[in-house]
Amino acid sequence: MLKWIQGGISAVTGIAEPxxxxxxxxxxxxxxxxxxxxxxxxxxxxxxxxxxxxxVETATFYFSDSKSGITGFAQIIHSNVLGMRTAAQFTFxxxxxxxxxSLNIWTSTKLENFRIDGPNFxxxxxxxxxxxxxxxxxxxxxxxxxxxxxxxxxxxTPGVKxxxxxxxxxGENIDEPWGTMSHHFWPRNLVHGTINLKIEVPQDEEDEEKxxxxxxxxxxxxxxxxxxxxxxxxxxxxxxxxxxxxxxxDDSExxxxxxxxxxxxxxxxxxxYRDEAIEFSEDTPCYGMFVMAFQGMKPxxxxxxxxxxxxxxxxxSVVLMEFITPKSxxxxxxxxxxxxxxxxxLSVTINNDYQHLNSEIDEVGWNVPKNIKVTFNGFSSRLTxxxxxxxxxxxxxxxxxxxxxGPLTNLVERVDVMGEIPGFVxxxxxxxxxxxxxxYQYADQNFxxxxxxxxxxxxxxxxxxxxxxxxxxxxxxxxxxN
Numbered sequence: 001m002l003k004w005i006q007g008g009i010s011a012v013t014g015i016a017e018p019x020x021x022x023x024x025x026x027x028x029x030x031x032x033x034x035x036x037x038x039x040x041x042x043x044x045x046x047x048x049x050x051x052x053x054x055x056v057e058t059a060t061f062y063f064s065d066s067k068s069g070i071t072g073f074a075q076i077i078h079s080n081v082l083g084m085r086t087a088a089q090f091t092f093x094x095x096x097x098x099x100x101x102s103l104n105i106w107t108s109t110k111l112e113n114f115r116i117d118g119p120n121f122x123x124x125x126x127x128x129x130x131x132x133x134x135x136x137x138x139x140x141x142x143x144x145x146x147x148x149x150x151x152x153x154x155x156x157t158p159g160v161k162x163x164x165x166x167x168x169x170x171g172e173n174i175d176e177p178w179g180t181m182s183h184h185f186w187p188r189n190l191v192h193g194t195i196n197l198k199i200e201v202p203q204d205e206e207d208e209e210k211x212x213x214x215x216x217x218x219x220x221x222x223x224x225x226x227x228x229x230x231x232x233x234x235x236x237x238x239x240x241x242x243x244x245x246x247x248x249x250d251d252s253e254x255x256x257x258x259x260x261x262x263x264x265x266x267x268x269x270x271x272x273y274r275d276e277a278i279e280f281s282e283d284t285p286c287y288g289m290f291v292m293a294f295q296g297m298k299p300x301x302x303x304x305x306x307x308x309x310x311x312x313x314x315x316x317s318v319v320l321m322e323f324i325t326p327k328s329x330x331x332x333x334x335x336x337x338x339x340x341x342x343x344x345x346l347s348v349t350i351n352n353d354y355q356h357l358n359s360e361i362d363e364v365g366w367n368v369p370k371n372i373k374v375t376f377n378g379f380s381s382r383l384t385x386x387x388x389x390x391x392x393x394x395x396x397x398x399x400x401x402x403x404x405x406g407p408l409t410n411l412v413e414r415v416d417v418m419g420e421i422p423g424f425v426x427x428x429x430x431x432x433x434x435x436x437x438x439x440y441q442y443a444d445q446n447f448x449x450x451x452x453x454x455x456x457x458x459x460x461x462x463x464x465x466x467x468x469x470x471x472x473x474x475x476x477x478x479x480x481x482n
Contacts, residue, residue, distance in 0.1 A: 018328060019328050020328055020329060020330075021329075021330055022329065022330035022332055023172075024172055024329060025168065025169070025170055025325060025329040025330065026169040026170075026174045027334045028166050028167060028168050028182075028334065028350075029162070029334050029336070031163060031165075032162060032163050032350050033350075034388060034389065035163070035385045035388060036383055036387075036388055037163060037336075037348040037349070038160065038162075038345055038347070038348035038381040039161050039163055039164055039166075040158045040159060040161075041159030041160055041161040041184045042159065043119060043130065043134045045159065045184045046119040046130065046292050047118045048078065048116040048118075048119070048121065049294055050080070050086075051080070051296065052080065053082075053083050053296070054080060054083065054296070055080050055294065055295060055297070056077065056078070056079045056293075056294075056295045056299065057077075057078045057079070057292070057293070057295075058075060058077050058078070058291075058292070059076045059121065059128065059290070060073050060074075060290070060291050060292075060293070061074045061075070061137070061139055061151065061289075061290050062288055062289045062290070062291075063151065063191045063286055063288040064286060064312060064443070064460050064462060065280065065287075065460075066286075066313075066445055066459075066460035068098070069096045069097040069098030069099060070096055070097075070278060070286070071094075071095055071096075071443045071460070071462055072095050073092070074090075074139055074141065074149050074151065075090070076088065076090060076111075076121055076128060077089040077091060078114070078116070078121070088110075088111040088114040088123060089108060089109065089111060090107075090108070090109045090123075090143050090144065091106075091107070092107045092141070092144070092147040092149065093105070093412070093413070093441070094147070094195065094197065094278075095412045095443055097410055097443040097444055097460070098445065100410065100412075103197075103276075104413070105199065106413065107144045107146050111124070111143060112124045114126075118130075123143070124143070125141070125142040125143045126143050127139075128140075135154055135155055136152055136153065136155075137152070137186075138151075139151045139152075139153065146197065146198045147196075147197060147198075148195070148196040148197075149195055150193045150194050151192070151193035152191065152192050152193050153186065153189045153190075153288050153290055154189055154190050154191075155186045155188070155189050155290075156189060156190060156342060156343050157186075157188045157317075157340050157343055157345055158344075158345060159184065160184070160185040160186075160187055160338050160348060161183075161184050162183075162336050162348060162350065166182045167180050167181065167182040168180065168181045168334050170297060170301070170302070170329065177296075178297065179297030179298075179301060179302060180295075180296040180297065181293075181295050181297075181334070182293070182294045183291055183292070183293050183294075183321055183336060184291070185289070185291050185321075186291075187310075187319045187340050188287065188289065188312070188317035188340045189289065189290060190285040190286075190287065190288070191280055191285050191286050191287065191288040192280045192281055192282045192285040193279075193280060194280075195277070195278040195279075196275070196276075196277050196278075197277070198273040198276075199273060199274050199276055200272070200273055201272045201273060203272075287312035287460075289310045289317065289319060291319075299437070299468060300326070300435045300437070300468050300469050301328075302323070302325070303468060304325065304326040304327070304331075304467075304468050304469045305323065305324045305466060305467050305468060306322065306323045306324075306439075306468075307320065307322040307323075307335075307372075307465060308463065308465075308466070309354075309374055309404060309406070309461060309462070309463040310461070310462050311404060311406075311447050311449060311459040312459060313449065313457055313458070313460070315457070316339065316340060316342075316346075316449060317338075317339075317340045318337070318338065318339050318340070318376065318402060318449060319336075319337065319338040320335070320338075320352060320354060320374050320376070320404070321335075321336050321337075322335035322336070322352065326469055335349075335350060335351075335352040336348070336349075336350060336352075337349035337350070337374075337376040337378065339376060339378070339400065339402050339451065344381075345381045346381060346400060346451075347376070347378035347379060347381050347400040347402075348378065349376040349377055349378030349400075350378075351377040351378070352374065353375040354372065354374045355372060355375075356369035356372065356465070357372065358371050364414070364436070365436065366436075366438060366467045368440055369408055369465060370408055371405070371406065371407055371408060372405070372463060373404070373405045374405075375401065375402075375403050376401065376402040376404070377401055378401070378402075379399050379400055380398050380399075380400060383398055400451070401451075401452060402449065402450065402452070404449050404461070405447065405448050406444055406447035406448070406461045407444055407446055407447075408440070408444075408465070410443055410444045411440065411441070412442060412443050413441050414438055414439070414440050414441075415439040415440075415441065417437035417438065417439060417468075418437060435468065436467070436468075436469070437466070437468040437469075439464055440466070440467075441463075441464050442462070442463045442464070443460075443461070443462050444460075444461055445458070445461075446458065447459050447460065447463075
């Protein structure tokens with residue numbers, strides 16, 4: 001009873017939690033040991049929950065085009081803090097992995113008059129709708145002038161959830177938890193539609209373009225007037241010189257006068273934007289992944305770190321979603337992997353190894369990897385629970401092992417989460433010792449995927465490494481908190 005009270009207090013106040021131990025977390029992966037993890041997710045699984053207690057729900061639509069290098073995501077964040085205030089936000093990222101300097105835009109826009117309707121979400125100038133046949137999401141957002149989105153996500157494979165109930169429960173009693181976490185996926189989709197952007201033009205580029213334009217105009221004028229200037233008489237030239245001297249004297253008097261506008265030299269420089277339209281046609285769509293997540297507790301209580309990766313090739317898609325709990329819940333790892341071919345789910349894996357390689361502590365204080373290697377250990381999605389009584393006894397043809405490797409050198413953004421969230425939410429977690437959430441996002445066309453004994457193939461990958469809380473002292477072992 002004491003720990004239930006402690007958990008309830010910490011869930012409301014946001015204070016650091018005591019060390020409960022592993023018996024106070026009931027993970028979905030623990031319940032699925034020795035069973036078939038794959039279950040098909042249906043329309044009902046993608047309905048918004050919107051409970052009246054602290055929670056965060058997100059619907060995130062990732063897209064990536066290996067030919068152009070364009071990648072990113074469109075996301076809705078629907079949150080409730082302490083059951084007192086509900087908010088919704090549209091966030092958007094677009095990045096060119098082949099030419100990072102040319103395109104890297106992030107927008108975050110508060111939504112007004114938002115409402116949910118089953119799997120659909122609406123707000124002023126925004127809608128997300130699931131088609132009646134449950135095959136296509138249509139995401140339209142005009143809430144931000146810098147990033148207007150009109151995209152269709154049509155699934156190639158069935159939806160995915162881990163087990164009949166993909167929820168991880170926190171607390172002593174699974175029927176009365178003080179926190180939960182769950183995910184539902186569309187792992188492989190074809191994406192078509194348009195993205196209209198306004199990209200800020202750096203001032204030096206604008207000045208250069210203006211200068212070049214002025215020079216061209218001057219050149220044309222000089223050519224047209226050259227004949228006339230040659231015919232000017234010396235008397236006319238003298239008159240012009242006298243007029244110029246008089247104008248200089250007048251300017252000098254104006255500068256000394258008390259009516260001089262000193263503020264005119266300090267006018268704010270108006271930002272200039274150029275329009276850019278990106279289109280994924282129905283004939284040449286790109287690939288995408290959709291995930292709906294529900295986190296029914298404070299983020300820093302649910303997890304101290306996250307690992308995420310999604311990659312696509314013309315033959316396969318893989319997804320890895322993993323979080324590690326704080327020490328208060330025994331540093332428990334909950335890891336869900338999905339492997340697909342062009343139109344089916346090959347395996348849903350729960351015994352995965354997401355390795356951080358060549359890590360170095362950066363100026364923020366996190367031990368950030370330079371490479372990742374993700375090993376998916378699973379078995380065929382066709383097997384039943386009865387056929388999986390012992391993984392070790394499975395025939396080789398029924399086992400499925402995949403290895404995803406990739407460099408984390410093409411940094412999209414290091415997101416300071418505390419700098420992005422609303423002040424009301426920030427106040428809840430800012431006083432918790434060791435809480436310093438940063439998301440490191442990467443996109444690269446040099447990921448490789450090997451499934452079983454098949455040939456290793458290149459794929460276009462998006463990866464995220466998220467650190468939330470740690471020990472007070474930053475050491476090489478801080479990530480593990482052993």
